[in-house]
Amino acid sequence: MNDDESAAPTSPQAGLEAAIRELTSAVRALTSALAVTPTSVAAPVSPALRPLEVAVVSATAVAATAPPAATTRPTGDRLLDDAKEVVAAAFALALGAEPDDELAFERFIALNHSERTSAPRAIPSLREFAWRSLRRRASEYLSDMASPGSFTVARHDPARLDANTSQLRLFLSARGRSATPVTLKPDPAANGALRITDSSL
Structure with missing residues (x-):
């Protein structure tokens, strides 16, 4: 033994x-x-x-005491309001709410979905196209340049928002052209907050 x-x-x-x-x-x-x-x-x-680090x-x-994500996920009007807040934050940055250009761009990047920002050339591409276009065209969407939330959502897809909504596309009214889409979805890298995945603004 x-x-x-x-x-x-x-x-x-x-x-x-x-x-x-x-x-x-x-x-x-x-x-x-x-x-x-x-x-x-x-x-x-x-x-x-x-601010993202603090969040x-x-x-x-x-996390240990929070209810499951499915029960806390915003639905209906709250989901639409959250999406509008992200878009308004992007417009605020484009209008110069942050006077430091580099810092404004970094904050704009933080409003974008991690899938959109993780590719090797994603950041330079976002700077060259999405950021530049947003800054140049912000006035086409806003009724009051002093108010970054003064845009109008012509429609959204899906039309009915519920707990199963995994992606939301807003079509913003634009002066002189068709409504322009911006797509958002929850980003696990941002604790499930809505982030921009695609934008033609």
Whole structure:
């Protein structure tokens, strides 16, 4: 008989008790490790990302107590309002709400879906086309240049928004041409918040 066999429990109950003690010890170790884990992270290089960092840290801190995402996902009017807020934020940046051009562009990038920004040439392409176009054409969509939310949604697709809506396309009224689409969908990299996946603005 080797040492391992002599240390083995003599009954199924003793084996179960040993397993419970081992699991209890592992849970205590994990709980202790979580208790000493820092709740904040080092500031990113860019100040534009700090608000996003705070949101991620806050979301991480409450993740254990948050209800499942499907029950908290906005629907109907709230989903439409959230989409409008993202578009209004993009217009605000295009109108110069952030005086530092580079910082404004970085904040614009943060409003875009991670699928749109992760490709190797995505950022230069967004700067050259989407950002430049948005800044040049903002006045075509806004009824009041001092109000970035003064655009009109001519229609949206799907027409009926519910818990199963996985993507939302807004068509914004534009002076002198057809309504222009901007598509948004929840971005896991932004804690499920709506982000722009495509835009012809």
